[in-house]
Amino acid sequence: MTDGIEFARDGEIARLTLNRPEKLNAVSFDMWSAIPGIVAEVERDPSVTVLVLTGAGENFSAGADIGEFRELRSSAEGTATYDKAVEAAVNALASMRKPSVAMVRGHCIGGGCQLAVASDFRFAAEGARFGITPAKLGIVYHFDSTRQLVSLVGPANARYFLLSGLLVDAVRAREMGLVNEVVAADSLEESTLDFVRTLGSRSQASIRGMNRIIAKIVAGQAESDAKVAEIRAAAVHGEDYAEGVAAFLDRRPPRFTYR
Structure with missing residues (x-):
């Protein structure tokens, strides 16, 4: 398995965990590149009904690993290669036939929020924080991810996220339509899995x-x-x-x- 990603099955539930807690689960190029294969494996496995996407430790993900950008996105060719990996990961999640649920605590920012938006559902712990920050980096956001965001929260809220780069808390994110449920941090796992089991029973x-x-x-x-x-x-x-x-x-x- 790719460094920074853990994948496990528990009965009908598959779980993809972003696992770089020392870097707030920042998503590396190799992690982006591994996601489509994991999604395809979930789709093929008849024993799995739902994919849960989460982060190790106290955060979902602080976003793409910006430390790689000077090397991997320093040229037009490198940027195109990097962006194709991101787009493939997002599109793999967004096009799943089996449902996907992002279970979010802590930071869910940038590329991390991109993955959460590409999932079918988002359950968040109180205290989670959401933001999409291309305007802080001089980047124009991916078209498909922008379309997904607009579909989810509407154009006014999409502009708020993308143009300001500001972070919002979980309650505000739910009011904006980004999050389905906000629960106490100590009941996030239980609440999410209760819903996942409901999906599995349908x-x-x-x-x-x-x-x-x-x-x-x-x-x-x-x-x-x-x-x-x-x-x-x-x-x-x-x-x-x-x-x-x-x-x-x-x-x-x-x-x-x-x-």
């Missing part, structure tokens, strides 16, 4: 189909198309639909089998 055929349709909408698709119709038809003819209806009529919990 129809995975429904979850993955709806995630694909949501991604199309976020990308700008305005109307249904043949692919959307195909996704919906596959669900209707799948085993989860029959089980869900039967369970509802029998007044019992469903036992979904789609993996």
Whole structure:
């Protein structure tokens, strides 16, 4: 496994941990480069239903490792190579069919916030701080990441984050639409995993189909198309639909089998 990243499975839950606590889990080029492969492994594994993304120690991530920039982003070619690695990591997370949940404590800034925004859900501990800081570095933010941010928080709040580079606390981040839930720091793990287990109990055929349709909408698709119709038809003819209806009529919990 790449230095700075830990990957583990616990039953149906996979966990990707940014693990450089001495650097506030700053994301190195090698870490960016490793994320698409980990995401692909999660997508392939039929035993896994959800990916949890978190940071080791007291922080999620303080962002990209700026210490690498003088060497790796010192030329147009180097910048293009570095940016492709970042874009590949973000796009891999954002295009997952299986749901992803960012579990955030401490700093979630810059590239760290970029990864959290690319996840489907964000649970934050009280005291977490969020910010996206390209304006402090003379960088123009990635298009896809900007689109994801605008879709999540709206253009006014996206401008607030991107143009000011200011940090906001978890409560303000929730008010802006960036965060789904804010909980006490000592209950973050329990609250996040309770939600993750809820996702695991639902129809995975429904979850993955709806995630694909949501991604199309976020990308700008305005109307249904043949692919959307195909996704919906596959669900209707799948085993989860029959089980869900039967369970509802029998007044019992469903036992979904789609993996």
